[in-house]
Amino acid sequence: MKKGLLKLVSLLLVLGMLLTACGGNKSKDSGSGDEDKVLVDPTEFPQTAEGKGDPIEGGSITVGLVTDTPFEGTLDWNFYSNNVDADIMKWFSESIFGYDANYNISNEVESAAKFEVADDFKSITITIQDGVYWHDGEKLTAEDYVYSYYIIGHPDYVSKEVGGSRYADSLISDIVGMEDYHNGKTDTISGIELLNDMTVKITWNNAQPSLLQGIWGYATPKHYYVNDKGEQLSVKELVNSEKIRTKPIGFGPFKVVNIVPGESVQLERFDDYYGGKPKLESVTVKTIPSSTVVEEIKSGKVDIADFPSDQYEIGMETPNYQLLAYEENAFTYIGFKLGHWDSEKQVNLQDRDTPLQDVELRKAMGYALDNKSIAEEFYMGLRSPATTLMIPFFKEYHNPDLEGFTYDPKKANDILDKAGYKDVDGDGYREDKNGKPMVFKFASMSGGETAEPIANWYIQNWKDVGIHVELLDGRLHEMNSFYDMVENDDPDIDIYQAAWGTGTDPDPTGLWASTSPWNYPRYVNEENDRLLAEGSSEKALIDPEYRKDIYNQWQELMIENPPVIPTLYRYALVAVNNRVVNYTVDSTRTDLGFEDIAVTSKKPFTAKDSQK
Amino acid sequence: MSATALKGKKAIKEEMKKSKAPSGFSVLARELVKDKLALVSLVILVSIVLFVYIYALTLDQAEITKINPRAIFKPPGGEYLLGTDYGGRDIFGQLIIGARNSLTIGIAITLITSFIGITIGIVAGYFGGRVDNLLMRFIDFILVLPVTMLIIVFVVIVPKFNVLNFIFIMSIFYWTGIARLIRSKTLAERELDYVSASKTLGTPNWKIILFQVLPNLSSIIIVNMTLNLAGNIGIETGLTYLGFGLPEKTPSLGTLISYSTNPDVMQNKSWVWLPAAILILVLMLSINFVGQALKRAADARQRLG
Numbered sequence: 081m082k083k084g085l086l087k088l089v090s091l092l093l094v095l096g097m098l099l100t101a102c103g104g105n106k107s108k109d110s111g112s113g114d115e116d117k118v119l120v121d122p123t124e125f126p127q128t129a130e131g132k133g134d135p136i137e138g139g140s141i142t143v144g145l146v147t148d149t150p151f152e153g154t155l156d157w158n159f160y161s162n163n164v165d166a167d168i169m170k171w172f173s174e175s176i177f178g179y180d181a182n183y184n185i186s187n188e189v190e191s192a193a194k195f196e197v198a199d200d201f202k203s204i205t206i207t208i209q210d211g212v213y214w215h216d217g218e219k220l221t222a223e224d225y226v227y228s229y230y231i232i233g234h235p236d237y238v239s240k241e242v243g244g245s246r247y248a249d250s251l252i253s254d255i256v257g258m259e260d261y262h263n264g265k266t267d268t269i270s271g272i273e274l275l276n277d278m279t280v281k282i283t284w285n286n287a288q289p290s291l292l293q294g295i296w297g298y299a300t301p302k303h304y305y306v307n308d309k310g311e312q313l314s315v316k317e318l319v320n321s322e323k324i325r326t327k328p329i330g331f332g333p334f335k336v337v338n339i340v341p342g343e344s345v346q347l348e349r350f351d352d353y354y355g356g357k358p359k360l361e362s363v364t365v366k367t368i369p370s371s372t373v374v375e376e377i378k379s380g381k382v383d384i385a386d387f388p389s390d391q392y393e394i395g396m397e398t399p400n401y402q403l404l405a406y407e408e409n410a411f412t413y414i415g416f417k418l419g420h421w422d423s424e425k426q427v428n429l430q431d432r433d434t435p436l437q438d439v440e441l442r443k444a445m446g447y448a449l450d451n452k453s454i455a456e457e458f459y460m461g462l463r464s465p466a467t468t469l470m471i472p473f474f475k476e477y478h479n480p481d482l483e484g485f486t487y488d489p490k491k492a493n494d495i496l497d498k499a500g501y502k503d504v505d506g507d508g509y510r511e512d513k514n515g516k517p518m519v520f521k522f523a524s525m526s527g528g529e530t531a532e533p534i535a536n537w538y539i540q541n542w543k544d545v546g547i548h549v550e551l552l553d554g555r556l557h558e559m560n561s562f563y564d565m566v567e568n569d570d571p572d573i574d575i576y577q578a579a580w581g582t583g584t585d586p587d588p589t590g591l592w593a594s595t596s597p598w599n600y601p602r603y604v605n606e607e608n609d610r611l612l613a614e615g616s617s618e619k620a621l622i623d624p625e626y627r628k629d630i631y632n633q634w635q636e637l638m639i640e641n642p643p644v645i646p647t648l649y650r651y652a653l654v655a656v657n658n659r660v661v662n663y664t665v666d667s668t669r670t671d672l673g674f675e676d677i678a679v680t681s682k683k684p685f686t687a688k689d690s691q692k
Numbered sequence: 693m694s695a696t697a698l699k700g701k702k703a704i705k706e707e708m709k710k711s712k713a714p715s716g717f718s719v720l721a722r723e724l725v726k727d728k729l730a731l732v733s734l735v736i737l738v739s740i741v742l743f744v745y746i747y748a749l750t751l752d753q754a755e756i757t758k759i760n761p762r763a764i765f766k767p768p769g770g771e772y773l774l775g776t777d778y779g780g781r782d783i784f785g786q787l788i789i790g791a792r793n794s795l796t797i798g799i800a801i802t803l804i805t806s807f808i809g810i811t812i813g814i815v816a817g818y819f820g821g822r823v824d825n826l827l828m829r830f831i832d833f834i835l836v837l838p839v840t841m842l843i844i845v846f847v848v849i850v851p852k853f854n855v856l857n858f859i860f861i862m863s864i865f866y867w868t869g870i871a872r873l874i875r876s877k878t879l880a881e882r883e884l885d886y887v888s889a890s891k892t893l894g895t896p897n898w899k900i901i902l903f904q905v906l907p908n909l910s911s912i913i914i915v916n917m918t919l920n921l922a923g924n925i926g927i928e929t930g931l932t933y934l935g936f937g938l939p940e941k942t943p944s945l946g947t948l949i950s951y952s953t954n955p956d957v958m959q960n961k962s963w964v965w966l967p968a969a970i971l972i973l974v975l976m977l978s979i980n981f982v983g984q985a986l987k988r989a990a991d992a993r994q995r996l997g
Contacts, residue, residue: 530778532940533759
């Protein structure tokens with residue numbers, strides 16, 4: 081037994097030394113100057129990969145899709161529902177339109193089709209250019225484009241088996257004759273006229289303010305979506321057919337060679353691409369879990385991948401890759417549940433019996449939040465404190481002069497004192513106006529490294545001004561069940577933290593109108609509805625200054641009478657291997673497409689090479 | 693005559709005391725003293741437990757779990773003895789409170805499961821027959837359930853999740869092993885003469901179970917509880933590591949170790965998870981060494997002393 085004792089003691093000693101060794105080194109490393117934190121300025125990052133060395137002929141790259149689950153693999157623009165699938169599709173299938181820096185369709189940009197919009201924004205004439213070919217060699221025609229409308233408008237499209245979600249968009253459902261076709265009354269859509277093989281005219285019932293941003297841009301290979309006997313596949317057959325699951329085609333710069341379902345997609349150069357022969361020989365798109373992204377990039381196993389912003393550190397070494405940054409069209413916010421969604425009448429009702437109905441209380445809760453610390457300490461400046469609900473991504477409409485809810489606990493306390501929220505029983509928390517204790521349940525999502533500390537940080541902030549908030553169920557909720565609860569107006573949720581992607585259309589009607597199911601706070605305000613309607617009226621369309629003014633008023637209203645408190649604006653990072661050139665996240669570089677991407681070396685650079 | 697008779701009785705009594713077979717506890721104690729490794733382990737174990745429980749009294753959990761964005765990932769030394777985690781929270785404080793929580797959970801589960809297990813096992817074994825059959829089939833039923841999966845599901849659906857709930861959920865499933873063991877021992881024990889004698893004398897069953905059979909099983913019970921304790925602490929830390937244990941606001945050893953799922957923390961910020969890992973290792977080893985010694989003590993052929 082003596083031996084055993086010795087072993088134990090030596091084991092403890094070794095472990096102890098290990099611990100002190102680790103600790104010792106680290107404290108020396110960061111001992112100097114970690115008090116004043118340096119922040120990163122995301123606008124200083126490059127937006128286009130420049131690469132090291134001169135581009136060579138050919139070569140192939142690997143693109144990482146950061147996702148923790150297998151991709152779904154519905155590789156058709158009419159049917160896909162998952163962003164990951166879209167990230168795969170963009171390599172081989174693209175819109176017939178070109179888009180300018182403001183995400184409007186434009187004739188200036190190289191594209192497969194040119195168009196002409198009528199002055200009243202009620203119709204558009206689209207002409208497909210000559211020389212655009214599908215990957216199987218067939219020519220792209222106007223009929224292929226029109227076929228997309230026939231699929232999305234088809235009665236079966238919204239059925240349970242297909243589950244399509246794009247019909248409701250007014251640019252689709254408002255087409256003349258679309259409703260009859262959708263209800264099965266007619267076989268053709270009268271508002272879509274094929275003038276000749278290459279030209280089509282689409283007419284809507286009403287003027288379409290978001291026509292330039294929102295028009296459907298994808299053509300469907302009609303000749304390809306047939307069965308062995310040459311009969312056209314029905315919508316229900318199509319959604320599960322191998323034509324879109326494993327052997328999809330497009331007219332983009334690369335064509336699909338092989339798909340390993342859920343894992344990876346191999347693409348090869350399409351020589352007859354209308355924008356010129358792509359420089360790369362082949363591209364492999366594969367999924368990688370978020371936890372290993374950094375390692376995969378360092379070892380050169382992927383050339384391009386989204387970089388998790390909570391893993392970014394100041395002065396971090398990027399030996400074999402460079403980081404591109406771009407402003408995400410998304411924001412994080414804290415929402416107050418004020419009512420419920422009446423699904424029969426399709427309207428929001430702001431009818432919940434909660435102290436949060438008091439505008440002053442909501443404002444005070446906004447001023448109590450210290451978003452600056454989160455942006456600077458957790459995200460090193462890759463997130464910034466949000467000010468208004470019109471994100472800076474929409475440069476024309478975001479009002480930089482509005483300060484929004486800046487961190488000001490004193491102001492929050494003043495507002496609460498004035499409004500009559502006093503701590504009656506002396507427990508450190510304020511009671512409501514009638515002296516009854518109030519406790520709010522806060523729902524937040526798990527996932528991401530910093531979700532938990534941030535949620536608890538907000539709870540502390542509110543505690544500092546005497547508002548009692550608790551995590552719902554004492555823990556964070558998984559994303560899908562979280563959104564289930566928020567969407568269904570779970571009565572247990574008083575406050576929640578979520579994020580919205582805004583898309584590229586600045587019109588906020590879809591998120592905040594009283595008739596929108598996405599209006600999760602269930603906020604109803606006449607002035608809000610009026611301003612939103614004005615913002616997308618024909619007058620606003622013709623006169624941008626008027627629209628700007630309307631949206632300014634709207635942003636102010638959202639601070640005066642907030643349904644939510646915007647918390648953070650976001651920047652996203654993309655890591656690109658040093659051998660890659662011409663990959664861009666810059667929306668103004670409309671001249672660069674995937675066909676222009678090239679490499680400067682046959683093999684990816686690894687972190688080890690660059691140490692030599 | 694009466695005087696001598698009295699004297700004789702006394703002498704006999706004393707005689708009996710002297711010749712009494714060594715009791716369960718003294719055997720255990722002697723075995724521990726003989727086995728130096730176990731003795732050292734016991735000292736380490738007791739001092740850790742005492743230190744953790746006493747020191748935790750001086751700490752304020754709310755203060756320790758407070759987020760401090762200005763102190764994220766501070767390395768050890770200086771203001772923070774063992775550094776801070778990604779919320780700027782003191783690792784040392786979390787370690788002490790976490791160890792207390794993990795130990796409390798482990799000990800509570802062991803006590804509860806032992807209580808249920810011993811009661812059911814002894815009843816099944818002592819009465820035998822139909823009672824035995826019924827209880828054993830019930831235990832078989834619980835044993836075929838995928839326990840870990842069930843616990844995970846419970847954790848997800850329980851609305852309020854705290855230490856008490858956690859103890860409760862784990863206790864529901866983990867008593868079956870003890871019940872089986874005690875039952876088999878009781879089956880052997882009840883055939884012995886002293887039980888038959890007591891029965892003939894008219895002693896009620898509950899008295900025989902509590903005051904005669906149970907003390908004779910004490911050594912096996914103690915051994916079993918000790919070894920189970922190590923296992924139960926392990927289950928708690930394991931579940932928490934996987935994300936199905938205590939919420940992060942309640943520090944535990946599992947929470948601290950689960951920070952290492954981030955590759956960056958794993959490689960470059962070992963102060964976050966290493967102390968908790970070492971503490972668990974030391975606790976487990978100590979408990980197991982003590983348990984081994986006790987196990988030997990329960991079996992006369994293996995005893996050292």
